[in-house]
Amino acid sequence: MNSKHRNTNHTPNVSTTSSSSSTTSRPSEILSQLNKLSSISDPKRLQTLQNLQRTLSSTINVSSDLVKLYPEIINSIVWCLSEEKTIEQRQLKFQTLKYCLNYVRVINTNHHSIDELMLLLPYFRQCLKTVINGGTGVEAGVWLDKISYLIVKTMVCIPVKEYVKELIGFVNELLAQIHAEDQQRASKLRLQTLCISAIPRLYVIDPKLVLNSNVFGLVYDFLESQNLTIMIAALTVLNELNEMAAPLNDIQLQFNHDQAVWFLDVLMGSERGFIVEEVAKVQLLQGLMSYVPTSAADGADADDSEVWDTIHRVTPLLNSQNSAIVLHTLKLVLYLLNFSNTSPSAAATSTTSLHETVAKLTHAISTLLTHPHSPEIKFLTLRNVILLTLSKSTVFQTYDIPTLFFCAYDDPTYIKDTKLEILYLLSTASNLSHMILPELTIYARDIDVMMSRKAIRAIGNLAVKFPGSVKECVDVIKTLVEGQEVHHIYQECVVVMKNIFRRYDQQQEEEDAGADAELRAKLADVLHLLINNVDHLTDSEAKNSMIWIMGQYCGTVGISTAESILGLLTDQFELDPVELQLTALTAVVKLQIRYTQTNTSGQFVQLTRDLLTKTVQSTSNPDVRSRAVYYTRLLTNPTLQKQPSFIQDVLNSSNLPQITQDSENEKLDPGILEELELNMGTLASIYLKPVTMVFRLNRRKSINGKPQAEKWWVDFTNEANTSEESDGHSIISSLDESGFRSRSNSNFHSSQTSFHQSHRNSSVTGFGRVQDDDFRVSSASSSKNGTGSSSSDGSKTAKLGRKLSVVGRKFSLRR
């Protein structure tokens, strides 16, 4: 037999080589081989089959012709399933079954007819029946297990009523037998766990059938099974169902203390020396996320020792090399802390525990971050750090953190981006000038254009966020503009300066007396620097900003200068994007009004007249045109001319919606934060978006039961702050005060889900929102501030978004 084996093994290889070297085997060749199949001897058949499989698998993505052959092939080999007397026949059968598995996976996605599928059913049915009846010898039993394993795998992929019914019946019966048997062979155990994991698949295909059978009851019972392999398989399935937005009704897991203790015993390996695999540990930790402590129902003064016991038992897992275990433990501890008791009576005992625990968490995070060989895990951790800085920022302020996020020269872009975002979020009034700002200045001069731009954005946004530090930020921008002939730096500086002007100059006008002369001088300085290089402006966003600045400051820089610059920037007016056209129209109107203030002749500035006429006459975009018409009327209407106050409104920037970059922009809705925390380490934690928004197959999660102390971290904060300046914790304090913040308002991340995309819109770079800076003028009667924030993104981003969404659409069509 041995020699035969070698024979069968050797020959296929030779022919495989030839088949792979000729890259495509023609369908006709395969068919002729198939036809020969029934007339040749068993070992040869096996060879042929193996060759076929090899050819088909290797070319499956190259040639769809071959995929079309699948039904044909099944037709001609299905008889192999009926014989299993000799070794060769068994091998043949096994090979055929592998084939069928491959086949159903292919046709599933190709919508082929189900006739061939029905051919297989009797063979499958017979085999499964034998398994249920049992009573075979050991060797035959093992063989039976193996083939049923393949059959179950195959059947799960066939969403045809007969199959689903058959399979559910089988699963039900097989699982019901589990209690009866004591000593099991490994192959049987494997078949059983497979059947358990098949349940969610079946549930998705036909929820009613599954609910009507007894399998859920069985699976629940398995949670207490002493057979830990079965128990973990059952828990895995329940976890999966718990995540799903289920077809019929959501299945919500909830475990009590006893169950949690049992899971912990298994998890920490104190159960009969059973060594739990790492994937199983992850499942147990996930299962514990559904544990609701007994104290949850007891109100504020409940005994939380149960919670702390659990926390203490799992924290050793933070020292695992497996990042999934670490992140799951982190998530579990954060979840459990929601149930910790922070009332004064209990505080004394839990405060030290709290501090120790938080220290352990930060250490675990910093270890994950410094791991050199896995940038992907680093990236995931960094995204979760953002989540934590948003929800529980003090966790990081207890540690010498920001330097941990300084970029190394050879960090991949996606890591640099995330680090930049974190640095921005971690900046406080106290660390800004000596730590964050110098670092950002270095990035601003980075050779990588995107990095440099993002860093400048961040500097600009920090200037808006911290009024106390605006002078330092402006100084940095000034040196950047002065020292550079690099165009992108200049352009980006224009963009951020526009925001700084808007934020601070209007404030100056309001409180004239208290105006900060120094800041004013600095701003004026930068303004003059900026207008020296206007011919370098190429980006539409930068041009847009410059146009706005020119409109706003035409009085300061002089009408003629402003006119020539605006003329230069609008010389390709027709080709510019709409936002830019709109801004330009408003700018020239401002120019005209300033001009009228000094010159009462009632004449028009040349540029204003040209632009308005041109637009009214030749622009096809209705928005642009109607604005031009509106302005023309406004300027030519004699009655309005006599009411200067109305026209003055156009110039008075204090009417504009105030832009801020304080904690308001960084906050996510507390409900979303809670949900994200329950989903730490998942994909949603990367995008910082509510799960159901991105993943329609998932269920929204919230904390089970009523956590009695919702804000342990606030207590923690207060305590940590007693020694520190409380200045830096604006995020936290405003988190408490804040109510619900609507999503349309959220500058933090746009609704595009591509990471790529969300990056450009993320808080550091997310200023583009208030594009249409002036249009409130025309809706001057309404006092709401809402107009600006919902307007579109910068044109570049918008274009990109369009591109991506096109891809998304195509993709969903294909689906």
Next chain:
Amino acid sequence: MINAFFIFSQRGDLLVSEIFKEGVKRNIADIFRIQVILNTENKSPVLTLGSTTFLHIRHNDVYLVVVTRSNSDAAGVLEFLYGFKGLLDQYFQGLVSEELIKLHFLMIYDLLEEVVQLGVPQSVNFNQLKQIIPPPEISKSLFNRSNNGSSGISGSGNTTNNTGFLGFRRSSKDQIGTDVPWRSNGIKYKKNEIYLEVMESLNVLISPNGTVLRSFINGEIEMVSKLSGMPQCFMKLHEMNQLQDFQFHKCVELEKFDMEKVIHFIPPDGEFKILNYKSSNDIKLPFNVKVEFTAGTGSGAGRKSVEYKITLKSLYDKKSTATDFLLKIPVSFLQMNDFKYQTTSGDLKYNKTTSSFEWKISKIQGLIENTLSLQIQPETATLNTRSATAANTVRPPISIANFEILSNPSTLRMNYLDVSGESYRPTKWIRYITKVDSYEIRY
């Protein structure tokens, strides 16, 4: 959780494609190819389009990709990818390549069937898997031959055929979970030995004025165990409490460590990383690098040159030596025409692909000083437009890219390492090494 798994070549050819759960079409691979492989800008390891997410890692010249349609546990998926990567390494003896994957793709399909069950990743244990799916025989010469285009696979392909009949190879030994999964029974050595290598890699960032912005050590302890039977090992490290950030191999009993600060474990056979740690306390830097940079006023007819003067002091013990020292000076910010240099030791070369200078010194003794002075003539054409850039743009940091010192900068020492449960007393070998992960000097 996992809907599909792909292996792509560097150019974007699909080498392995397995779809585990419905809801994913085969042509989804094209989307990954277009959005990630062919996209030069976006190399993020996670990309979501619609509700479909691609997670990938690179390994040698291939991409390993997981496609998922739900809000999967990203850490779990990444760990699975690392695990599978490690498995391929073990199967192909560290030689994973497009070529080998093409040759053995059926074996990879078989492996996938084992490690993913209906879309749920299972544990990946080479020790258990190799009993069901034997690794191919790969000799280096064979590998080279097939690499050269001639298809000489006569010996290596037969494994895939054996795997077809899994039932006949399994013995009663393969009980799932109840045994120690990472160690097989009946291991025997004539001489029982343990090798330990404590390797600490420096991560340093130094500001232009010479202050240390950030410094920490990534330490790892590699162990090679050649022990018979089922040894229970325990190990204690000196000053363990100071180095708080530990991550242990899965064989270590974490709860016991938490309580007793002693590392208990049953080692896998062969080489493994028992723990890694991070330390940022009192790190003595092995080098002091001083950079003087001048740009602008230079010699010659209106030419401006760029000059570096680098002083490198070794600060470690006089008896130690650093070997294979390499310092990189990236000069991508200027177009170079010509350069001159002088050093007290070592060699300077210009590497065109990375556009940086590489200063190599094969041996540096402790407590000595080396200097390098380098004069670069930039391209005349670039002078006018880029000269300001050269002077003002932040230059990429100078970095120490490589060295090895046989001692370690942290205070970590092995206290004891013992074996119980077996009758022998193993021979133990230990060495301490300092290396570098990232050592950047801004200037």
